[in-house]
Amino acid sequence: xxxxxxxxxxxxxxxxxxxxxxxxxxxxxxxxxxxxxxxxxxxxxxxxxxxxxxxxxxxxxxxxxxxxxxxxxxxxxxxxxxxxxxxxxxxxxxxxxxxxxxxxxxxxxxxxxxxxxxxxxxxxxxxxxx
Amino acid sequence: xxxxxxxxxxxxxxxxxxxxxxxxxxxxxxxxxxxxxxxxxxxxxxxxxxxxxxxxxxxxxxxxxxxxxxxxxxxxxxxxxxxxxxxxxxxxxxxxxxxxxxxxxxxxxxxxxxxxxxxxxxxxxxxxxx
Amino acid sequence: xxxxxxxxxxxxxxxxxxxxxxxxxxxxxxxxxxxxxxxxxxxxxxxxxxxxxxxxxxxxxxxxxxxxxxxxxxxxxxxxxxxxxxxxxxxxxxxxxxxxxxxxxxxxxxxxxxxxxxxxxxxxxxxxxx
Numbered sequence: 005x006x007x008x009x010x011x012x013x014x015x016x017x018x019x020x021x022x023x024x025x026x027x028x029x030x031x032x033x034x035x036x037x038x039x040x041x042x043x044x045x046x047x048x049x050x051x052x053x054x055x056x057x058x059x060x061x062x063x064x065x066x067x068x069x070x071x072x073x074x075x076x077x078x079x080x081x082x083x084x085x086x087x088x089x090x091x092x093x094x095x096x097x098x099x100x101x102x103x104x105x106x107x108x109x110x111x112x113x114x115x116x117x118x119x120x121x122x123x124x125x126x127x128x129x130x131x132x133x134x
Numbered sequence: 135x136x137x138x139x140x141x142x143x144x145x146x147x148x149x150x151x152x153x154x155x156x157x158x159x160x161x162x163x164x165x166x167x168x169x170x171x172x173x174x175x176x177x178x179x180x181x182x183x184x185x186x187x188x189x190x191x192x193x194x195x196x197x198x199x200x201x202x203x204x205x206x207x208x209x210x211x212x213x214x215x216x217x218x219x220x221x222x223x224x225x226x227x228x229x230x231x232x233x234x235x236x237x238x239x240x241x242x243x244x245x246x247x248x249x250x251x252x253x254x255x256x257x258x259x260x261x262x263x264x
Numbered sequence: 265x266x267x268x269x270x271x272x273x274x275x276x277x278x279x280x281x282x283x284x285x286x287x288x289x290x291x292x293x294x295x296x297x298x299x300x301x302x303x304x305x306x307x308x309x310x311x312x313x314x315x316x317x318x319x320x321x322x323x324x325x326x327x328x329x330x331x332x333x334x335x336x337x338x339x340x341x342x343x344x345x346x347x348x349x350x351x352x353x354x355x356x357x358x359x360x361x362x363x364x365x366x367x368x369x370x371x372x373x374x375x376x377x378x379x380x381x382x383x384x385x386x387x388x389x390x391x392x393x394x
Contacts, residue, residue, distance in 0.1 A: 005166055005234055036265055038300050038394050040168050040230050044241030046184040053353045054306040059338035060349045067332055067350045072197055078189035089190045090197045093183045097244070098230045100300050100358045102392045104265055109390060111304030114357070130239060132232045134168050134264050134394055135296055135364055170298050170360050174371030176314040202327055208319035219320045220327045223313040227374070228360045260369060262362045264298050264394055 005132045006032075012048075012123035016069070018061025021050075021129060022108070022115045025101075028131045029108050037103045042130040047088035047122035049095035050129075055115035064119070068094070088121035095119055103133060135262045136162075142178075142253035146199070148191025151180075151259060152238070152245045155231075158261045159238050167233045172260040177218035177252035179225035180259075185245035194249070198224070218251035225249055233263060265392045266292075272308075272383035276329070278321025281310075281389060282368070282375045285361075288391045289368050297363045302390040307348035307382035309355035310389075315375035324379070328354070348381035355379055363393060 006028045010019055021041070029039055043050050054060050068091045077086030099116060102109040110116070118127060136158045140149055151171070159169055173180050184190050198221045207216030229246060232239040240246070248257060266288045270279055281301070289299055303310050314320050328351045337346030359376060362369040370376070378387060 005232060005239075036392075038168075038298075038392055040232060042230065042232050042239070044239065044244060046182070046190075046241065046243045051353045052306070052357045053349055057339050057342050059342070060306075060346065060353075063337040063339050063346050064350050064353050066337070071201055071331055077193040077196070079187050079193050082187050082189070086190065086193050089183055090194050093181045093190075093194050094224065094354065096226065096229070096356065097182045099356070100230060100302065100360060102265060102300060102302050102390050109265075109302070109304065111306065111388075113306045114304060128241075130232050132166075132168055135362060135369075168298075170362060172360065172362050172369070174369065174374060176312070176320075176371065176373045201331055207323040207326070209317050209323050212317050212319070216320065216323050219313055220324050223311045223320075223324050224354065226356065226359070227312045230360060258371075260362050262296075262298055 007128055007130045010118055010127045012120040012125055015123050016065040017120040017123055019118045020055045020115045021118050025116050025131055026108050032133050033106055034133050035106050038134050039101045039103050040132045041099050043097045044128055047092050048127050049092045049119045050099050051095050051117050052099050052114050054113040085122045091121045137258055137260045140248055140257045142250040145253050146195040147250040147253055149248045150185045150245045151248050155246050155261055156238050162263050163236055164233055164263050165236050168264050169231045169233050170262045171229050173227045174258055177222050178257050179222045179249045180229050181225050181247050182229050182244050184243040215252045221251045267388055267390045270378055270387045272380040275383050276325040277380040277383055279378045280315045280375045281378050285376050285391055286368050292393050293366055294363055294393050295366050298394050299361045299363050300392045301359050303357045304388055307352050308387050309352045309379045310359050311355050311377050312359050312374050314373040345382045351381045
């Protein structure tokens, strides 16, 4: 198991973490298996999608912002970030990617992306290969 | 592999199952690996988020109820719970959590939560560690 | 690790891939473990839900189409399928299902379903058992 940290800079951000995860997978030298990427936070998440056009990450954030407006939830009376929690629960904290020949078996247009819903913060990413 | 049962009491409910899963993981004594929590139902799901404020679970249910209204879908003509199926497909039936030093590696503000969309029912939860 | 291909026929489609995955799992003869189903594409996804009534898949597509309208996103200026990317990120590219006694431990009303958001296309499905 390994971990690394990502500093997010804005409230809403999508950050390509494929290079970080790929380096861990290749160093582990597991020929075939599964790679779990886990975000131990409840206002950030991980997804897999295209990053060749970084607009897609911004579109995802815009879409979720329209669906889950800010400031109208019970938890906002305690800590003003309920929308971030709801979005993180929908996208989810983990992704599983197959490993083959010692490398991540992502599709041509797939990247692993940390999705920040309540930045800027320092976020931990845990990588476990099995 | 182990399983346990949860009796839900309301139509919409979010129940913290972390203690149940943690006990299974600690009894299994796997030092390092991955824990899969799987819900073998199609109108309930599992997610990971904060439960220190239980309002977050209620906010998640409210947000999904606004996005996926009841009674307007094809499946409602057969069995009046289409919205529950759609919500369960969005949240998903499984979560993967890393295991380290024989325990669940959840973040400080993370709990595993069974999400009931069509209760009250008895729900099975399957836990597999690898 | 094995893979198979599915030809989708419409722009929006939900295709039950349980028989394909079940055959791979039973041939692998792993008595107990986890089966990962991974879609190496960024405009299709995989989910688990009921297919006894195939309307549920169509309801899921309709619900997502209402929530994520077409043609209003940044990525649409480059490639006219931003909504497909956003939906695929929400549903996600992987599902984990427990394996017991050499077979998939799906619930009575659960099927594994490929969700096409930008068809018709040929889609690859990767199955890894651990």
